[in-house]
Amino acid sequence: MIKVELVKLLRRPRTWISVALTCALPFMVAVFITVTHLVPPPGQGSAFLSAVLQDGALYPAAALALVLPVFLPVAVAVVAGDSIAGEAATGTLRYLLVRPVGRTRLLVAKLISVVVYVLLVVLAVTFTAYATGVFLLGPSEAAAVGQAPGGAVPGGAAAPGLAGQAPTAGQAAGGAVTSLSGAPLSLLQLTERTAGAIAFITVSMLGVAAIALFLSTITDSALGSALGALAALVASEVLVTLNAATVVQPYLPTRYWLAWIDFFRQPVFWRDIQRGFGIQAVYVVVFLAAAWANFSTKDITA
Amino acid sequence: MIITRALVKRYGPVTAVRSVDLDVREGDRYGLLGPNGSGKTTLVRMLLGLVYATSGEIEVLGRRIPRHAREVLPQIGALIEEPAAYPHLSGRANLTLLDAAGPGDRAARRTRRQRVDEALEQVGLAGVGRRPVKAYSLGMRQRLGLAAALIRRPRLLILDEPGNGLDPRGIRDLRELLAGLNDAGVTVFLSSHLLAEVEQLCTRVGVLDEGRLVLQDDLAVLRAPTGRVVLDTPDADQVAALLDGQVERRDGQQLLVRYSDVAALNARLVGAGLRVSSIAPQQRTLEEIVLAVTGAGSDQIS
Numbered sequence: 001m002i003k004v005e006l007v008k009l010l011r012r013p014r015t016w017i018s019v020a021l022t023c024a025l026p027f028m029v030a031v032f033i034t035v036t037h038l039v040p041p042p043g044q045g046s047a048f049l050s051a052v053l054q055d056g057a058l059y060p061a062a063a064l065a066l067v068l069p070v071f072l073p074v075a076v077a078v079v080a081g082d083s084i085a086g087e088a089a090t091g092t093l094r095y096l097l098v099r100p101v102g103r104t105r106l107l108v109a110k111l112i113s114v115v116v117y118v119l120l121v122v123l124a125v126t127f128t129a130y131a132t133g134v135f136l137l138g139p140s141e142a143a144a145v146g147q148a149p150g151g152a153v154p155g156g157a158a159a160p161g162l163a164g165q166a167p168t169a170g171q172a173a174g175g176a177v178t179s180l181s182g183a184p185l186s187l188l189q190l191t192e193r194t195a196g197a198i199a200f201i202t203v204s205m206l207g208v209a210a211i212a213l214f215l216s217t218i219t220d221s222a223l224g225s226a227l228g229a230l231a232a233l234v235a236s237e238v239l240v241t242l243n244a245a246t247v248v249q250p251y252l253p254t255r256y257w258l259a260w261i262d263f264f265r266q267p268v269f270w271r272d273i274q275r276g277f278g279i280q281a282v283y284v285v286v287f288l289a290a291a292w293a294n295f296s297t298k299d300i301t302a
Numbered sequence: 303m304i305i306t307r308a309l310v311k312r313y314g315p316v317t318a319v320r321s322v323d324l325d326v327r328e329g330d331r332y333g334l335l336g337p338n339g340s341g342k343t344t345l346v347r348m349l350l351g352l353v354y355a356t357s358g359e360i361e362v363l364g365r366r367i368p369r370h371a372r373e374v375l376p377q378i379g380a381l382i383e384e385p386a387a388y389p390h391l392s393g394r395a396n397l398t399l400l401d402a403a404g405p406g407d408r409a410a411r412r413t414r415r416q417r418v419d420e421a422l423e424q425v426g427l428a429g430v431g432r433r434p435v436k437a438y439s440l441g442m443r444q445r446l447g448l449a450a451a452l453i454r455r456p457r458l459l460i461l462d463e464p465g466n467g468l469d470p471r472g473i474r475d476l477r478e479l480l481a482g483l484n485d486a487g488v489t490v491f492l493s494s495h496l497l498a499e500v501e502q503l504c505t506r507v508g509v510l511d512e513g514r515l516v517l518q519d520d521l522a523v524l525r526a527p528t529g530r531v532v533l534d535t536p537d538a539d540q541v542a543a544l545l546d547g548q549v550e551r552r553d554g555q556q557l558l559v560r561y562s563d564v565a566a567l568n569a570r571l572v573g574a575g576l577r578v579s580s581i582a583p584q585q586r587t588l589e590e591i592v593l594a595v596t597g598a599g600s601d602q603i604s
Contacts, residue, residue, distance in 0.1 A: 091386025
């Protein structure tokens with residue numbers, strides 16, 4: 001069943017169009033920055049953006065910061081909101097259930113497919129942003145000096161996950177990238193931290209995904225459940241910045257969304273990251289349970 | 303094959319199915335008739351475990367539904383209202399995905415391609431190729447829906463309005479297909495409001511009206527001769543004189559005569575030198591039978 005869901009996800013044009021569009025935004029931003037050489041001053045604007053002119057290798061992080069607040073949650077809400085409601089609207093839900101596919105199984109398969117989708121988008125953004133950063137904005141000066149010539153070679157450079165390169169770049173060579181705290185990060189460290197950030201961002205989206213999935217079992221309108229989940233997010237964003245709502249802030253789904261930035265501090269600042277994982281786990285458990293309770297007892301009349 | 307006892311389904315204040323005792327025997331070609339809104343679809347959905355009964359019992363293939371739906375459903379092929387498919391995929395890809403979504407051992411996986419080809423062949427879509435379903439005509443979609451019901455080589459077919467969207471040739475193909483499957487041992491249960499279709503295919507009918515099963519019997523019993531003979535004769539006056547007292551109705555050259563033995567009547571008339579254009583035992587049409595026991599249906603508001 002999970003395999004079938006993945007095939008459906010990957011063979012759907014929408015999946016690839018949304019991935020391409022999500023990657024296009026950071027690319028567009030990079031083009032503007034390359035042409036104008038204007039970036040927000042440090043401490044303002046989107047995270048990392050102020051640093052990318054000095055160091056193109058930091059661009060994946062800047063790109064993730066660009067897509068995280070709106071693009072990514074919208075895409076996730078659409079895909080997760082469509083998961084059950086979309087099948088109900090096209091009528092395929094009833095045929096799946098009489099095949100039979102267990103209702104619980106279907107829900108889990110849908111959630112896994114959403115996770116794969118988020119990973120797909122985040123990885124695509126990371127890789128295209130790395131390529132964009134290195135080619136358009138140029139590698140960091142330190143990297144150019146400190147590294148073997150391979151550092152900027154297209155084939156090798158386009159793959160930050162290429163661990164084989166890391167040992168030669170090495171801790172000692174250091175200085176490839178500067179962390180937010182000012183201390184240098186080696187390529188290995190940068191790769192590890194980017195992987196950590198990817199994992200954290202993916203998990204951060206699971207709360208939205210679970211809310212959208214739950215709404216998707218209530219209505220037969222994919223649009224309704226996607227917008228419902230987004231409304232929940234907007235409400236959370238409003239409350240996060242509202243001083244009067246301090247009491248509830250630790251429990252809001254978006255409260256620790258930006259904690260992935262802490263992966264790029266030296267040393268990693270774990271507190272908010274752990275809390276972020278925790279709060280998303282709570283949302284996933286609660287809303288998945290609600291989705292299950294509703295879906296498994298529901299009359300399928302669509 | 304299908305037994306329901308005192309089956310009731312209420313949606314809030316609306317009672318869709320009222321105490322239905324359905325009885326479909328192995329090898330039957332059972333036609334469930336009834337006006338729109340009489341509860342046919344709700345009943346079909348309950349048999350398949352999609353809608354949960356408010357009270358009463360359902361047994362399909364000897365097992366209780368919905369408790370044992372998981373064991374029973376793989377042996378059932380179903381068409382529920384309209385067919386449904388993923389529009390951007392081909393018919394073959396849709397069938398393959400649907401088959402893969404359900405439970406299946408290695409043997410099922412190994413025979414999948416063959417079963418899909420066979421089902422497409424059976425419904426006359428063998429040559430349809432890679433065209434996506436969104437380019438299918440209504441009739442092709444209906445055929446694909448039927449193919450989806452056949453890929454598991456079911457023992458029981460539950461088809462809700464299988465003739466929808468089919469042209470006259472399509473209806474005939476469907477009838478021949480279902481008759482052939484039935485001869486091969488498949489029990490066919492279909493709901494329809496196309497009386498002619500049911501009359502030509504089915505051996506047993508049930509009639510739903512306002513959620514009640516108002517009639518359930520073998521078609522042969524329902525259509526048993528009424529003990530009257532319909533005859534056409536140019537010598538209507540003489541015939542009426544000869545059979546004085548036995549003529550129930552006269553309409554130009556057509557007479558309705560109370561007489562149990564058609565052949566004897568024919569011999570008597572010919573013996574008396576009277577001409578007979580046509581002579582046959584009177585049988586009620588299915589239309590008369592159904593209209594006699596049903597109300598207006600939900601379409602008509604008076």
